[in-house]
């Protein structure tokens with residue numbers, strides 16, 4: 803398990819394949835080498851990657867899940883689920899109170915994520931995306947705005 807994200811060319815290639823219509827490399831570049839990420843990789847070159855970023859809500863330690871990328875040739879084989887579960891287990895062992903995600907409830911619901919209304923995302927999200935803002939409480943819930951490292955504070959990432 804890699805803890806600090808390191809953006810390699812191979813990882814950028816995986817993201818281009820998994821997200822043909824979205825460029826997440828600037829976000830990954832901004833977070834690369836910074837403390838406060840939990841980066842999980844499968845394969846060399848990587849075929850699956852899941853990122854968690856540590857943040858705070860009113861001083862409580864929380865984490866944001868995302869992005870998650872599995873190579874199209876390897877999707878649906880359980881790789882994404884395995885890395886997400888590994889990451890959540892690790893965060894639970896390190897005292898993270900809750901994990902937040904903006905993503906499809908049909909996917910994230912299987913890990914126990916539920917719609918979240920008390921914890922606010924760092925940037926406004928479109929009204930019809932509200933059901934996609936979810937949380938998984940590991941110790942206790944927290945209400946308030948999620949504070950994250952600067953690379954996450956681009957409005958484009960939240961709409």
Ligand SMILES: CC(C)(COP(=O)(O)OP(=O)(O)OC[C@H]1O[C@@H](n2cnc3c(N)ncnc32)[C@H](O)[C@@H]1OP(=O)(O)O)[C@@H](O)C(=O)NCCC(=O)NCCS
Nearest residue numbers: 820868869870871872877878879880881882883906908909
């Ligand atoms: C979403 C993603 C990370 C899931 O990883 P994966 O390894 O393919 O998924 P798993 O094998 O762990 O789980 C497969 C299950 O998830 C479902 N699933 C996969 N992607 C889904 C999505 N975007 N929405 C809802 N369900 C999804 C599959 O239908 C399958 O369901 P089943 O178990 O009932 O058959 C991967 O498909 C991917 O990289 N997709 C493109 C990029 C993306 O959308 N990333 C997520 C947003 S950050």
